[in-house]
Amino acid sequence: MNGIHDLGGMHGLGPIAFDEDPAPFHHEWERRVFGMFLPIFSLGIYNLDELRHAIERMGASAYLNTSYYEHWLFAYETMLTEKGTLTRAELDARCAQIAAENC
Amino acid sequence: MSNNHSRPLSDVEIRVKALESLLVEKGLLDTAAVDALIDTYEHKVGPRNGARVVARAWLDADYKQRLLIDGTKAIAELGYTGMQGEDMVVIENTADTHNVIVCTLCSCYPWPTLGLPPTWFKSAPYRSRVVSEPRAVLQEFGLLLAETVTVQVWDSTAELRYMVLPQRPAGTEGLDEAQLAALVTRDAMIGVATVQAPVK
Numbered sequence: 001m002n003g004i005h006d007l008g009g010m011h012g013l014g015p016i017a018f019d020e021d022p023a024p025f026h027h028e029w030e031r032r033v034f035g036m037f038l039p040i041f042s043l044g045i046y047n048l049d050e051l052r053h054a055i056e057r058m059g060a061s062a063y064l065n066t067s068y069y070e071h072w073l074f075a076y077e078t079m080l081t082e083k084g085t086l087t088r089a090e091l092d093a094r095c096a097q098i099a100a101e102n103c
Numbered sequence: 104m105s106n107n108h109s110r111p112l113s114d115v116e117i118r119v120k121a122l123e124s125l126l127v128e129k130g131l132l133d134t135a136a137v138d139a140l141i142d143t144y145e146h147k148v149g150p151r152n153g154a155r156v157v158a159r160a161w162l163d164a165d166y167k168q169r170l171l172i173d174g175t176k177a178i179a180e181l182g183y184t185g186m187q188g189e190d191m192v193v194i195e196n197t198a199d200t201h202n203v204i205v206c207t208l209c210s211c212y213p214w215p216t217l218g219l220p221p222t223w224f225k226s227a228p229y230r231s232r233v234v235s236e237p238r239a240v241l242q243e244f245g246l247l248l249a250e251t252v253t254v255q256v257w258d259s260t261a262e263l264r265y266m267v268l269p270q271r272p273a274g275t276e277g278l279d280e281a282q283l284a285a286l287v288t289r290d291a292m293i294g295v296a297t298v299q300a301p302v303k
Contacts, residue, residue, distance in 0.1 A: 008207030010231040012261065016243055022289070024145060024219035029119040034144065034219070035137035036123060038186070042129055049261065052209060052299050068210055068225040070115055076122060084124055094121035102112045 004060035011065075017062065033069040046079045054078040106197040116234045123280075149218035153266060156216060156296075158280045161271040165238035170268070171195060178216060187264060188215035192257075195292070200253045202239065203255065203294030204265040205233045211259035213266050217292055236259060244295040267294040274300040 007013070025031045041048070054075040055063075063071070080086045107280070113121070116163035126132035156178055169175035174191035193214060194202045206212065210225035223229050233240045237254045241247075248254065257265040269291040275283060290296035 004122040005208055007227055007231040008205075008234040010227075013227040013231045016228045016232070016240065019222040021208070025141075026222075027116075029113075029116045031118050031141045031145070032123055032137065034131065035139075035141040036126075038140050039132050040126070052261070054207075064227060067154070068222075073115065073118060073122070077113070077118070080122075080126075085129075086122075090125060091118075091121055093213060094125055095117050098112065098117045098120050098124075 002063070003056045004063045005056045014041075030067075032071040033073050033076075037072065040076060040080075045083045045085055051075050051079055054082075108215060113240045135296075144214070144219050150216070150287075150289035151284070152181075152218075153213070153216035153289070153292045154284040155280070156183070156266075157182055157268055157292065159285035160193075160268055161283055162280055167268075174266070178281060183215040185215050187211065188213050190263045191216070191266060192263060193266050193268050194255070194257060196270045196297075198270070199251075200255060201248055201294065202255045202257060202265075202267045203233060203237060204257045204259070204267060205230060206259040207231070207234055209259070209261075209262060211261070213264035216266055217289060221289070241295060244290065244298055267292050269298045271296075272298050273302040 007090070008037055025034065041051075052075075055071045058066075059072065062074075064072070077086075077091060081088050081091070109116050123132065123134070123137070127134060151273065156170065159171050159181065166177060166180075169180075170193050174193040178188065178191055196202055201265065205224075207230045210230070211219055212220040220241060229240070237256050239246060239264075241254070269287065271283070273287070275286065278286075286298050286301060288296055288298065291298045
């Protein structure tokens with residue numbers, strides 16, 4: 001299916017931003033998102049194509065304005081709530097609690 | 104337990120902590136498993152693996168043939184297997200043809216041989232442009248190819264991962280496998296660079 005993720009040949013996305021730092025992660029949260037990939041996947045709640053499809057269903061502006069590991073985070077949240085492992089209300093409440101503790 | 108951070112957490116940091124803590128509480132996630140995966144890909148898997156494959160292929164014609172016929176199997180001979188390397192195709196650069204890899208739809212990358220991808224490989228500008236104007240993109244990487252050289256761009260599918268076998272530079276006769284591997288860079292195996300002989 002065509003979508004914003006199908007970037008090949010698209011114009012107007014700007015120059016390539018080179019990054020000389022060979023480290024795979026630039027923030028601690030990126031590490032955690034990557035590290036959760038296999039443990040969550042191993043629960044057998046979704047398959048890899050479903051996970052990719054969740055990313056492909058992001059809105060065009062959200063897709064282009066967020067980074068690679070934010071795409072993964074969005075996909076985990078989408079899959080786990082759609083499959084009933086977590087509820088959106090639980091996630092929202094926990095986010096609010098963490099925000100209140102760290103402001 | 105408030106105010107133990109030097110700055111407020113960003114929205115994305117909060118979402119990551121929320122997700123991880125909820126899954127741990129439900130008994131669905133073990134933080135040790137998260138830490139183990141991070142450690143593996145931060146410290147144990149990386150482009151040194153692919154460089155060893157390349158050096159072996161340069162030194163051993165039989166190995167090179169096996170590598171080009173069945174990349175997955177030949178790479179596994181050196182012990183490099185696992186996620187994102189289940190279906191490997193290795194493409195050889197020659198005097199006439201230069202190859203470069205991309206994943207336009209996602210950011211698929213051969214983890215067992217190259218580790219995790221650099222930020223630019225995952226970025227919209229690289230993914231969109233390398234298929235439509237590869238020579239211009241390669242030039243931005245400092246790689247100017249003669250007009251007579253054909254450029255081939257290889258776009259990953261959901262399962263298949265590519266890796267470039269760069270040309271062995273002249274002046275490296277007599278180097279052993281480890282010395283050759285030390286010359287091979289991540290970018291050369293993506294195809295946005297060539298391998299340079301050591302400066303004497």
